[in-house]
Amino acid sequence: MTRINRRAFMGGVGLAGLAGVLAACGESAPPSTGGGAAVDGGATGGSGGTLRWWHHFGGLQDLHEEWAATYGPELGVDIEITYNEPSKAIEALQLANQSNQLPDIYTPLIGLPLPALVEAGWIHEITLSQEAMSRLPEGSFVEGLTMLDGKVYGLPTFSSKQYVGLVWYNARIAEQVGFEPPKSYDDLLAALKAVADDGTYAPMTMALGAVGRMREQIDDMAQAAGFPGYQGLRYDTGEYEYHHDGYLAAIELYKEIADRGYLLPGTNGFQIPDARGRWAAGEIAFHMDGPYSPGAVRALNPDMLPDMAVAGMMTPNGEEVVATRGARYADWVLGGTSELAEQASQLLETFLQEDYQRALAAGMDQPPIRTDVVADADVIEPYAWLVEEFDKRVFRAPQALVRNVEVAKVQAKQTPVSPELGNVIQGYVGGEISDLRAELVKLSDAHSKALDEAIEAAVAEGADVSRSDWEFPDWQRGTDYTY
Amino acid sequence: MASASLIADAVDEPTTRARRAAGPAARGSRPGHRARERRRNLWIYAFLLPTFVLYGMYTLYPMVASYWYSLVEWNGFTADQRFVGLANYEKVLADPQFWSSVKVTMLFMLVVAPLRVFGAFALAILLNSPRLPFTGFFRTAFFIPVVTTTAIVGVVMRFIFDPASGPVAGVLSLLGRGPVDLLGSTDTALVTAGIVYVWKFFGITLIYWLAALQTIPQDLYEAARIDGAGGFGLFRHITLPMLIPFLLIISVLTIEDCFHAFDLMQTMTAGGPFFSTEIVEIYIYRWAFAATIPQLGFASAAAVLFGLLVLVLVVAQVWATVVSRRLRARA
Missing domain, CATH: 3.40.190.10 (Periplasmic binding protein-like II)
Structure with missing residues (x-):
């Protein structure tokens, strides 16, 4: 029998290891091949x-x-x-x-x-x-x-008719504390005050640390508060105007909520799962979230589902929501x-x-996308109500890309702006930004500059685009836009 | 690994010198000696090969690639890489957020590095004392955080510092203090993260110091004791002077280490609130991966610039120490 000494053994192990490493490097896992084990x-x-x-x-x-x-x-x-x-x-x-x-x-x-x-x-x-x-x-x-x-x-499998700046509340807490579903900013502050005064529950939480989600909510709320555009860009003039009163009003509402101490401690740094998880535990009265909240909450705590209620999107004085979204x-x-x-x-x-x-x-x-199936589906009543609301209140927006497909070449070159709206919201609510309007003016200028530079770069490569592609002077609030 | 070898170099220096002094006489000149030596060297290189390959693939190649990427405009989504020369560097240098992240990184390093170096030094002295019982237990206890997964530590710390239900909040409420959001306030987030970082990596610096302490010959202490030296005298005239050369190495290693806090910071604060804990690594990550359209060229330029900055700092530190040592020698 051949004896294997220590050196030979170590050498063999080393070579085997090396062969393994080389084999692993040489094999690039091709997509869509047979026999793969499911990961998740x-x-x-x-x-x-x-x-x-x-x-x-x-x-x-x-x-x-x-x-x-x-x-x-x-x-x-x-x-x-x-x-x-x-x-x-x-x-x-x-x-x-x-x-x-x-x-x-x-x-x-x-x-x-x-x-x-x-x-x-x-x-x-x-x-x-x-x-x-x-x-x-x-x-x-x-x-x-x-x-x-x-x-x-x-x-597209989801409806374009939706918005995410929704106020969800716990119906059980509402009954115990005795507040009505709010519609206006003042209603919401009054309901939060009622919860705070009661002292049994935390009034509110939201994903203030998730800057992307904050941006989406404020974009929606600003539009409902009268901003004639979306994501800071006016439909009529094609100009950025984050410093519009609609944005200021919506962000000031968040600031007011924070300053009055209505937010659960720690909310300033919460990501989406943090805020949603805490609300799903059932001890917080209000939560800002999108229409997808019931599905996500069910995954966290199914017992919370019967207590879920939605007040819809707040408007400054309780006006009916008018929202505008592009095609999906x-x-x-x-x-x-x-x-x-x-x-x-x-x-x-x-x-x-x-x-x-x-x-x-x-x-x-x-x-x-087929909202007609919701009425007969196994959903909670607030969700069905929301989808009905969306059908009534969301109108088709004009889209530069739909009118001129060359706009895609600009969008592909547009560099992200930082700090973005979500950062400004977090900074203002947390007290690091004192002059909100000035910061929003800077944000508008930064977005405008990024768009102009992207247009210039795309045009230099032969794209047939101009800033006027973003202008829709014939757009009217509360109507579906047609080209 | 590099740190261990540096310390080992410092320890082995006298032995190496002795071997060199022995010169050719020690090597021998029997026939076949060279062949055996070549064979042995071949084995050495064979064993080193996996390290070379992996180091090349995962360290050298990304470094070289990042230099190239810093010269192109590339979003990582498409194959289209447009050469833009130094434009990315100009943009990075003109970005106030880059400088803000450099400031946060430097501040973080200035807080945590002295705590690690001098705190671990004091503890190492204590743990090296032959009169202290359970030293093995204490050494293990201080080293355990080092081997725990940093990302998990970050996540757990978020729960620990949760102002609504965390244990820290519980203690503070017992003391009659209202909810304090240590990680959610721009005033306290960086310091809190720094304390967690020191706790997490304290054990590494401690091991460096303990290794350094083992190099001091015991006969020096014995001779000093015979001469009537007390505990403080031993520390002042033997321990401290013998450890000075190690201070440089350990400081450089620790300072360099303090620039790498990405995993802990990302999981604990993700750079927030409002960029107050955004160290350069998170700034780079944000532009390279978290942006809606990633800017890999821009992020690479930031990475290269920061790498150069760290290099300059380390070189300056080494230079200052060498100069001061020479001045002391002349005096």
Whole structure:
């Protein structure tokens, strides 16, 4: 028998290790291959390969697991589902793209417009039957947003008719303390005062540390307070005006709430899960969150669901909400490097079925694109009421990209502005910013400069765009814009 | 690893000198000696190869790549990289938020590095005392935070400092103080994060000092005791002078280490509130990964500039120490 001495043994181990390292380096895991084990969830469906499906909808995780279990075997593929928390989803996709491991289906949270994503190879055409497409409301597929040259590249499954600056409250606490659902800013402050005076519960929390979420809420509330545009950009003039009174009023409301001590201690640094998790425990009266709140709260504490109530979006004096949103961007896309494009298209087509849309509604995340299914779906009453409200109060906004698809070349070159609106809100509420209007003027100027520079760069590369593409002087508040 | 080898170098210096002095006589000149030495060296390089490969892939390559990226405009989403020369550097240098993050980083380093170096020194002296019982237990206790996952520590600390329900809030409320949001206030967030950082990494500096203390020959102490030296005299005239050379190495290592607090800070405060704990690493991360359209070129330029700044600081520190040592020698 040959004896192995220590040196030979160590040498062998070293070489084996080296071989392992080299083997690991040489193998680039190709997307969509057979036999992969599910990481976060999924279903085994056959030997046709592994279809990787990434999403960021916390409230829809169970639905997607069930959907994968149902349709994986039907399509003859294993479906591997990965849920990425929204704030991490962009980074995950960026790293996946750089390592050539994009999933077959994903939610495109990337900041690039659809045409730029198609050009960069991030997404693949989706093959949908005409019959499936006809199930969606008219105007759901829009050139530049979900289609390019008549081909579908993105699937909208959620309604564009929604806003996120919503005041949710605990109905049990409301009954005990005795406040009415607020409509105006003063109503809200009065209700918060009632809770604070009662002393049994914390009045309010929100994700003040999640600057992106703060920006979305204030964008919505500013519009409801009279700002004639969205995300700081006026529809009529195409100019940035973050320093509009609508923005000032909405941010001042948050400041007032904080200064009067109505926020749960620690709220200043809360991310979305922190604030929502604490509210879901049932000991806080109010919480600012989007329509997806019930789905997410159910995942955290199902017992809280019967106590959930929504007051809608506040307006300065309790006026009816008038909101304006553009056509829906793609909610789902097919990975540009997918080797299972056919199966992925087939799976995506099932999202247009009534049972998926109904299940989507039951998930109580964002409202489904077919809002007609909500009334019969298994949802809590406040959610159904909200979707009705959205249908009545949200109008179609003009979009520069829809009027001129060349605008995508500008959007792809637009550099982010920092500090952004969410930072300004956090800074003002926390007391680090004293002159809000001056800070908002700076913000408007910074956005304007970034847009001008992006236009200049795009024009230099041959794009046919100008600042006038962002001007819609014929836009009227409270009406659907047509081109 | 680098720190351990530096300390080992300092310890092994006399032995190495002795070997060098022995010269060719010690090497021998038997036939076949060179062949054996080559074979042995081959094995050495074979064992080192994985380290070289991994170091090259995960340290050298990203460093070189970041220099290239700093010269291009690239969002990381597309393959399109446009060469822009030094434009990214100009933008970074003109960004007040970059300078704010440099200031936060420097402030953080100035708070935590002295605490780590001198605090660990004092504790090492104590733990090195032969009269102290349970030294093994204490050494382990102080080192345990080092081996816990930093990101987990960050998350747990958020609960500990939670002003509504954390234990710190509980203690403060027992003392009659209202809720204090230590991580949510711009006045206290950096200091609080600094204290957690010192607690987390204190053990590393402690080990450096304990290793340094082991190098002092016991016969020096014995001789001094025979000459009538007391405890303070031993410390003042033997321990302290013998440890001075280590102070430089440990300070440089600790200061350099204090510039890397990304995982703890990101999980504990994510740079907030309102940028008050945004160290340069978080600034770079924000532009490289957290922006809606990432700016990898810009972020790389910030990384390169900060790397150079740290390098300059370390070189200046080494230079100052060498000069002061020479001046002392002349005096």
